[in-house]
Amino acid sequence: MNKPDSDNWHKIGLFGGTFDPIHHGHLIVAEWLQHELQLKKVFFIPNYIHPFRKRSDIVQPEHRLKMTRLAIRNFDDFEVSDFEIRKGGVSYTIDTIEHFKERFPNARIYYFIGVDNLSEFHKWRRYRDILNEAQLVVYNRPENAPTVDLPRDKIMFLKTPLIEISSTMIRERLKQNKPVKSLLPAPVYDYICEHGLYR
């Protein structure tokens, strides 16, 4: 396992997702990894079009962006990037990493993925370049992680607390008129109610 850098490089974390909607599970991961890796900032990056997932009912990117902004507004070390949404089209991680490398030429970039994404990682566009240009951080249940034929020395495995909340669960509960208020930050909940999302 790679050790976190101990020097004074600026280290930033990138956390991509559909965030449809963002929930406490996402915030727990980001806060935990930010501290464990001593990152200067964590950028939440809502995607425009996910390369694999073909759900047709994803809410508009502007709503997802606003909800993500609302969710992180009390966290000093978190920021939202609208790069993928502004770029449009399919959101490929390598493009995002290259954008951040240009924006922060001296930073070491940590890219977070959940262990559930690892088995497909070798299908990501230019995945070898991702591994060379950023430090891949795989969180949760590291002991069970299948790495296919990925070079294990390029992947950092970290444990975070697990909370069984997903955006899918929240969307389904809202559709069924079941309560979700405790599953996401209050301003996100209010935003969903105000705009009648996921009904």
Ligand code: ATP
């Ligand atoms: P969906 O249910 O729509 O697939 P999701 O809740 O998994 O959504 P994404 O927007 O796909 O949310 O999340 C981005 C990343 O956050 C993914 O890599 C996913 O593994 C991770 N993630 C989602 N929910 C949790 C959770 N409860 N704990 C830890 N990581 C999570």
